Amino acid sequence: MDFIKHVINGLGLGSIYALVALGYTMVYGIVKLINFAHGDIIMVGGYMIYVVMVVLGLPVWLAIPAAIIICSLTGMIVERVAYRRLLVHNAARISLLITAMGVSIFLQNAFMLMFGTDPKSMPPLFPYGQIKLGGLELASTTVINIVVSLIMMFGLHLLVNKTKMGKAMTATSEDSEAAKLMGINTNRIISFTFALGSGLAAVAALLYCNTYPQVKTTMGNLLGLKAFVAAVFGGIGSVPGAMLGGYFLGVIESLTKAYISTTLTDAVVFGILIIMLLVKPTGLLGRNGKEKV
């Protein structure tokens, strides 16, 4: 019974990773960029929720859309200001990666100046206490995390596979030159992808604040890194892979905490990343890309 409980708790944690990993994976699929600043978009979302709920004293159902809108806007602005020029000029990958790191440092320090370095505590977002499910007693936060993440993923699935925008996204990631010739405005698609990924990050921020009731400017660092590990694990560029990787990582982390050591969890997570990269660099569901000479 304990084991099942740890697995379910892990799924709750993994829901957050999965939502963040989706942002990494979609952006990577389209522009082949590891968006280091993605973790900090979660931080932006977290602070938005804090501002709306604590500073302005408004209810949570107003905080959610506000966080999603601000995060999407931040994502689009970051893409427009910091990446667009490099993407258009087909700059070296290393320059893109360093720029992304610059954006990450910028966002963190800008928020540190605005809100200070000390963590801000949040009120409980959905105060439902414990939920009994058969013989299991689960925290309501875990259940909410899993349910919300499943809904978001179902929505994303519909968006990618059933809408014109989603098809344009797939086309751009397959071959952006050909997509351009087919009349797709690839710049707009890239912008939209950043907005979508950042919106999902805002939802992840909500789940994070629901699970750990505090925000701080560096919260995106480790969360972003772990979500990235999840994306690589599932196969970066693959949407179902990111979900799978996120849940898997959450469960591994929860089990490590329960049975091995609480302090070594991060080492285990990165160990998994390294083993995965060495055994199957394309990840669980990733496709093999052949290198042309």
Place this chain on the structure above:
Amino acid sequence: MMGAFTKKTGVYYLVNAALVLLLFFVLLTFINNGVISRTSTGILTLVCINITLAVSLNLVTGILGQLVLGHAGFMLVGAYTAALFTKNCGLDLNIAFPIGLVLAGIAAALFGIVIGIPALRLRGDYLAIITLGFGEIIRVIANNLKITNGAMGLSDIKSLSSLKNPSPMFVYSYAIAALVIFIMFTFTRSRHGRAVIAIREDEIAAEAMGINTTYYKLFAFVLAAFIAGVAGGVFAHQIGIIDPSKFDFGRSVEILIMVVLGGMGSITGSIISATVLTWLPEQLRGFSQYRLLVYSIILIIVMLFKPSGLLGRYEISIPALLEKLYRKISKKPAQTGTGGA
């Protein structure tokens, strides 16, 4: 011809060596006479340590062309090795310190081999991430081991410098920085260095030319790890207290920023940016909370408009400048033949 040892490059080396020695003795005299205060001496030592780190990272990032995000991990290994050795070996510090530094380099190089063999099979983004992962693992392990004293870290690491004699740490760090710069310059002009540059330009073509790419990639990576380890050893003895949080991802990024701003592939660029980026924040204490904000904006702007860094791959050569100046004054026609030192 780059790499050919002509009479002119020989003269260039001599002029550079003379300049390095001159700067050294000027600084040393000032330090011993108290013209440069103890705090300023500490900053100078940190400048030298950061130059060493930036130049070593430039070997991997600029000359081999691979982005590495875990350089602070090697520094940590070196710092702890040297500190543990000098604290526990029972030898006099004057003997123990240099031995500790060599051991620090060797320990970091061993880690470099263990990490490099699997990691260098990957390229680009994946290599960046895997080195980041290794750097974090090293830090987490140092946080949990008994010998490293966990998150508390090691304290009471003796410094060679004292109130009476303020210069030894500076002498060591300056000598190491000068030696590392010399090694880098000769390395990039050697057969091995050219092989490494060929890998940067086109790995597949280099392999087709018969270059053992795995060997040279590992060679550059391990050499950089060794130097970072030595720098970490000096760093530990300079600041006296170390704990794993001093060698986190932020530290790796800081070294990377020095390399990137100076110019990926330009050793003189790394020297200049490491000096400025270490010295400037110390002078502008009130500005410290804006430091990273300003760095990040500069970083983004440089990447957007000059992705190769401020100097690119250009090297500043003082002898060449002197020669130009001399020619201008004496109005002699320029000689044919190039080559810089």
